[in-house]
Amino acid sequence: MSIDRMLAAFTRLHPKLIDLSLGRMERLLDALGRPHLALPPVIHIAGTNGKGSVLANLSAMAAAQGLAAHAYVSPHLVRFNERIVLRGTPIDDAALLDVLQRTEAANDGAPITFFEATTASAFLAFSEVPADLLILETGLGGRLDATNVVPDPTVTVLTSISLDHQDFLGSDLAGIAAEKAAILKPGAAAVCAPQVPEVQTVIDARADALGIQAECGGRDWDVARQADGLVWRDLVDGTRLALPLPALTGPHQAVNAGVAVAAARAFGRGPRRLDNTGRDPVAVPRDLPRFAPAAIAAGLAAAVWPGRMQRVDCPALPAAEVWLDGGHNPAAGVVLAEALAALPADDRPLWLVVGMKPNKDAGAYLAPLAARAAGLLAVPIPGESCWPPQDLAGTALTQGFAAAQPVDGVAGALTRLAATTPDARVVICGSLYLVGAVLAESVVVPIRSRSAAAAR
DSSP: OOHHHHHHHHTTSSSOSOOOOSHHHHHHHHHTTOGGGSOOOEEEEEOSBSHHHHHHHHHHHHHHHTOOEEEEOSSOSSOGGGGEEETTEEOOHHHHHHHHHHHHHHHTTOOOOHHHHHHHHHHHHHHHSOOSEEEEEOSSOSTTSGGGGOSOOSEEEEOBOOSOOHHHHOSSHHHHHHHHHTTOOTTSEEEEOOOOHHHHHHHHHHHHHHTBOEEEBTTTEEEEEETTEEEEEETTTOOEEEEOOOSSOSTTHHHHHHHHHHHHHHHHHOOEEEOTTSSSEEEOOOOSOOOOHHHHHHHHHHOOOTTSSEEEEOTTOTTSEEEEEOOOSHHHHHHHHHHHHHSOOOSOOEEEEEOOOTTSOHHHHHGGGTTTOSEEEEOOOTTSOOOOHHHHHHHHHHTTOSOEEEOSOHHHHHHHHHHHOTTOEEEEESOHHHHHHHHHTTSSEEOOOHHHHHHO
8 A cells, every 4th residue: 555545544544633632642552562662862842833943953953963863743745754754864655654554553443543643653663763862843732742642751842832723722822831831741851932921830830840940931041143143041050152043034033043952952961950949940960962062053054944934936936036934823924024024125025825724813814914015815725625715815905915816826826926026025825735735836946055045
């Protein structure tokens, strides 16, 4: 059976695409011989936005340090293989088919979601290929996410937490924070991005209950962007690192870089536990590789994260400046607006080509972008349920866009722009599924190097 047919078969084993629970996952892993207990040291990442950027930075730092790093990513953009990275390289077809078939046999037709089955397959692959670490990204939430069966991660990381997936995680920010903070474990270092007070309170309560210090941006470490680089400081032990600007585009990437630096340092150092007074954090040494400052710096300068504020060439618009961004929630709309504002000013009109999944808050995502854009073209997402383009265009108009029209697809949108504003700054955005479809269909061509992008 082919990989595509195997993956399709997994979608038919449970009536729901998402059904948060650990019971089915634990049953399947038991049948597979408990591969989740034989993983390399794990850095486990949860959060609303920034998970992938932190993972990309950590992967690049590990490579610069000479460490072999596995990574687990979801969703993929073009090929499923992208989700399971073995020692820095996406799993090959033969190995992927092997773990999928073994997972299917062990599951024996029992109810299981697609994400659970494929995560179990990933754990099987990770357990059988030696590596120095595994960077593990949650799929959705944390407490009941299939990745949270890992009992003893080395580092847990919480990126920026905001509203998203309310239909599964709850409608209030504190509840969502509690779901994500459940990945924190008593023996693991805990690193978090700067958070709003409502979220910070939840994280600190969880960390206190575990007897560890949550190392949070703005309180325990900070990062400042300067003209020629970043300055990262550990506000507990006084360490100061002068670092290059991140390779990833956008002002928000300074914070994501700061989170990755804190996580890399915590990996080799161990968790900070509270001392007998309950006040002063004390590091617990651990016999694991340390990330040298030079490797941390080299990783930040080399990180690549496709589909997230990614500059591309577009044959249909050779004179245009074209970007891809898969952000899809209100906070991502704010971040995209800030990233666009930070690009070099020129006379190019900004046009957005937008497709969104139907469960996303399109109005809140689009609102921060309205004042900057000349217009918006709303498109469907190939092969996926999505906002009807007519409705999405109407929502854009209610949020203050000067112009918004439905179009039957990205190719049609680019053709329209080629006829009207061929030198525009164009951002194809609103969904990773849309970005993946655009890349799969070769509508755009990735620019392979940062220097090439900067030279344009």
